[in-house]
Amino acid sequence: xxxxxxxxxxxxxxxxxxxxxxxxxxxxxxxxxxxxxxxxxxxxxxxxxxxxxxxxxxxxxxxxxxxxxxxxxxxxxxxxxxxxxxxxxxxxxxxxxxxxxxxxxxxxxxxxxxxxxxxxxxxxxxxxxxxxxxxxxxxxxxxxxxxxxxxxxxxxxxxxxxxxxxxxxxxxxxxxxxxxxxxxxxxxxxxxxxxxxxxxxxxxxxxxxxxxxxxxxxxxxxxxxxxxxxxxxxxxxxxxxxxxxxxxxxxxxxxxxxxxxxxxxxxxxxxxxxxxxxxxxxxxxxxxxxxxxxxxxxxxxxxxxxxxxxxxxxxxxxxxxxxxxxxxxxxxxxxxxxxxxxxxxxxxxxxxxxxxxxxxxxxxxxxxxxxxxxxxxxxxxxxxxxxxxxxxxxxxxxxxxxxxxxxxxxxxxxxxxxxxxxxxxxxxxxxxxxxxxxxxxxxxxxxxxxxxxxxxxxxxxxxxxxxxxxxxxxxxxxxxxxxxxxxxxxxxxxxxxxxxxxxxxxxxxxxxxxxxxxxxxxxxxxxxxxxxxxxxxxxxxxxxxxxxxxxxxxxxxxxxxxxxxxx
Ligand SMILES: *Cc1c(COP(=O)(O)O)cnc(C)c1O
Numbered sequence: 312x313x314x315x316x317x318x319x320x321x322x323x324x325x326x327x328x329x330x331x332x333x334x335x336x337x338x339x340x341x342x343x344x345x346x347x348x349x350x351x352x353x354x355x356x357x358x359x360x361x362x363x364x365x366x367x368x369x370x371x372x373x374x375x376x377x378x379x380x381x382x383x384x385x386x387x388x389x390x391x392x393x394x395x396x397x398x399x400x401x402x403x404x405x406x407x408x409x410x411x412x413x414x415x416x417x418x419x420x421x422x423x424x425x426x427x428x429x430x431x432x433x434x435x436x437x438x439x440x441x442x443x444x445x446x447x448x449x450x451x452x453x454x455x456x457x458x459x460x461x462x463x464x465x466x467x468x469x470x471x472x473x474x475x476x477x478x479x480x481x482x483x484x485x486x487x488x489x490x491x492x493x494x495x496x497x498x499x500x501x502x503x504x505x506x507x508x509x510x511x512x513x514x515x516x517x518x519x520x521x522x523x524x525x526x527x528x529x530x531x532x533x534x535x536x537x538x539x540x541x542x543x544x545x546x547x548x549x550x551x552x553x554x555x556x557x558x559x560x561x562x563x564x565x566x567x568x569x570x571x572x573x574x575x576x577x578x579x580x581x582x583x584x585x586x587x588x589x590x591x592x593x594x595x596x597x598x599x600x601x602x603x604x605x606x607x608x609x610x611x612x613x614x615x616x617x618x619x620x621x622x623x624x625x626x627x628x629x630x631x632x633x634x635x636x637x638x639x640x641x642x643x644x645x646x647x648x649x650x651x652x653x654x655x656x657x658x659x660x661x662x663x664x665x666x667x668x669x670x671x672x673x674x675x676x677x678x679x680x681x682x683x684x685x686x687x688x689x690x691x692x693x694x695x696x697x698x699x700x701x702x703x704x705x706x707x708x709x710x711x712x713x714x715x716x717x718x719x720x721x722x723x724x725x726x727x728x729x730x731x732x733x734x735x736x737x738x739x740x741x742x743x744x745x746x747x748x749x750x751x752x753x754x755x756x757x758x759x760x761x762x763x764x765x766x767x768x769x770x771x772x773x774x775x776x777x778x779x780x781x782x783x784x785x786x787x788x789x790x791x792x793x794x795x796x797x798x799x800x801x802x803x804x805x806x807x808x809x810x811x812x813x814x815x816x817x818x819x820x821x822x823x824x825x826x827x828x829x830x831x832x833x834x835x836x837x838x839x840x841x842x843x844x845x846x847x848x849x850x851x852x853x854x855x856x857x858x859x860x861x862x863x864x865x866x867x868x869x870x871x872x873x874x875x876x877x878x
Pocket of ligand 1: 620
């Protein structure tokens, strides 16, 4: 390194300083100190690192035993809205100090007393994976501007494709702006299969997207943005396990085909957002293929797996459940096998959506859409002649088919970091641990007369449950109030009861005594069209222990006592 140093007189600061006369030059010199040095400068590196260290120190001062940074804050938009750009520059130290303030009140996602959602705490290597491109700005639009970072994307995609069970030599993929982006790519490819030439001529006849009624609302977003229209999203009913009902799926497909409409995309949600329900992808694929033959269709509807949450369980595809080398408890093994039963069919999907920033423990945004056959990416290229995947000749130009022009290297670098950090074994142990903790919680919740687990047959790190007042038979009530319209008032009262429990548990958690949970306004609709409110525990912290599941129980008990006293 040191031998490559340019002579010191080309160093930017000294050359500027020596000619410094005009006022603007002084300003530029000062601002130049706020940039990383383009040539090796250990003193300045020390300043850079120290600035970062100080920032981390300032954030550290916000930490306590509680699962949030600083105090709970009321978010105010008034002052934000009146904010204006000032005339004078500010010192970098002042600016970063101010930035730290914006973290006040943030929940600490990696805290074991945080069980809110599928948002993880990123690992240190993945944070650094995101940081390096922040310094050097590789642009994944093409390998001219991203150089070897382009290979990080190809590597992360190939590793993931193989993990899912695709033939990695044939598969391809690209990182994009979130799980919603992965769905958009899938539907765009599917649209081109159903209506060839759409990219040039646009859509002239109605096309539909078919998914379950538990699919993410991003399915509506993409229908809206692609010009298909939200009304052309067909949401098929699900079973109580939150899986698409195959008979209904088939019936809806027949209706669509017989009415002369075409199918832009079939979406299997493999890992629903709230409940971790898993659609039967194998069944959906079988039905699609049968109908293609039966109706002699001139295209094969694109089948996409929205596995942004469930993908990580692919590490159990070749797991030895009998030997169970890591020594998971029986209940955990059963839960992991229950998930594997569906996830191992991901290679049947024509494409799969992955969120590394959910169950892959990277910073936002790190999402990839992986296609079984990379030729499919050619379908969406702007220029029909362009071959988007010509690595061999050294031309990699994803900008020819990606929606984005500039794409950051952060997503792939962060994903790559964690795929290497964890390996299959590490990810198995990590997911197994989270599932064990969730199972532990379930065991307790099931053992209490006042609580009922609602997604008992979905085996992920998320538990949806409802709490009932004394005197309610929780063996029969949850089922009865879901089916019987005469119980509408009761159901609503119980919804209110659970909201109240949530508020009390939240208060406890903010004091550092309980656990941060979340509330789902609509776990499912009742048979008579009323939303069922549920409490949600999403365990994502590797530091979760039994004491934290105990804390959930204690906090619930306390909340019930307070409500008892109030009434
Ligand atoms: C989170 C989620 C999405 C949206 O992903 P983002 O990364 O938040 O854009 C889509 N589908 C499912 C099933 C999800 O859980």
